[in-house]
Amino acid sequence: TMNYKYTNRLQLGAGLIANAIDFNYYQLSAEHEGDPMLERINTKGNTSTEQAFAQWQYKPSDNITLNAGMHYLHLSLNNTSSVEPRLSAKWNISAKTNLAVGYGLHSQLQIWGVYFARQQNADGTFNSPNRDLGFTKSHHYVLSFGHRLAKNLLLKTEMYYQQMFNVPVSTEDSSTFSTLNILDGYVLDPLVNKGKGKNYGIEISLERYLQNNFYLTLSNSIYQSKYTALDGIERNTRFNGNYIITFISGKDFVSDNKKKTFGINVK
DSSP, X not given: OEEEESSSSEEEEEEXXXXXXXXXXXXXEOSSTTSOOEEEEEEEEEEEEEEEEEEXXXXXETTXXXXXXXXXXXXXXXXXEEEEEEEEEEEEOSXXXXXXXXXXXXXXXXXXXXXXXXXXXXXXXXXXXXXXXXXXXXXXXXXXXXXXXXXXXXXXXXXXXXXXXXXXXXXXXXXOOBGGGOOSSOOOSOEEEEEEEEEEEEEEEEXXXXXXXXXXXEEEEEEEEEEEOTTOOEEEOTTOOSEEEEEEEEEEEEOTTSSOEEEEEEO
């Protein structure tokens, strides 16, 4: 990475990231209990991902910060690449209150089992129908508002919308399969980057920073998670829980000589 500060109000950051990946996948499984075990994946080799990024930050005033950037991602396995713009702005309305907006295009590799799963042809040979799949992509939109209720107590509200496209789905018109619903493993069916999805919601959090050996975070998120396969019908993803409430707190008790600490933490 490289950072260069032109002035107190203008600076540039840029960098490169390279990952070398060595893989060896072998898997046997049966479609149903009692069926013979079949070879689903048998491949080994190596590949890599390459990334490059640049970010420009400008402060037209002490209360406003603008960020603009570009991110590049490349997968050598199938020569897939993506160029992704990123933008954000933050306005410190007062010493206690700020407002921020952001946009970014983001890409995601498929899980490796999707790329390497094999199908057997009629002549006994094998093919990998999903090896050339492209990235799943999404437009991210964020609007956040923060207000400091006290010196170490922050209230933050964030609204977000993720519009996903190029999602791998089954090539069958009647199928409801989408990679947005899988956790890991492999996929035998041929897939195509024609699915869609979206996540949207609002999160309200109250955070008390560590002071007097005590901290607290209370977060409430209300959200929706949807996907659309090739049949064109929008459905809930397996991750659509509608809401999440998170409470984290802890207290440390320090001995008089400050050599021992006893802590109680809860989540």
